[in-house]
Amino acid sequence: MMRKVLQVEGMTCQHCVQTVNETVAKMAGVQKVDVNLEQKEVTIEFDESQTKLEEVSAQIVEAGFEVC
Numbered sequence: 152m153m154r155k156v157l158q159v160e161g162m163t164c165q166h167c168v169q170t171v172n173e174t175v176a177k178m179a180g181v182q183k184v185d186v187n188l189e190q191k192e193v194t195i196e197f198d199e200s201q202t203k204l205e206e207v208s209a210q211i212v213e214a215g216f217e218v219c
């Protein structure tokens with residue numbers, strides 16, 4: 152299991168937090184998602200044999216946010 156922290160820009164409220172959470176949580180191999188709005192951090196625990204970090208980033212971008 153891999154644990155990574157992404158810096159995500161563009162999240163302004165709890166609705167954004169929920170969107171990012173749901174977007175990432177539904178991906179294959181993702182075990183845990185934690186979104187910290189103040190720190191603009193998204194902590195993800197995932198199985199790297201099922202999902203690549205770049206794919207997670209791409210999904211977050213597709214949802215309308217920016218991954219730094």
Ligand SMILES: [Cu+2]
Binds near residue numbers: 164166
């Ligand atoms: Cu929002």
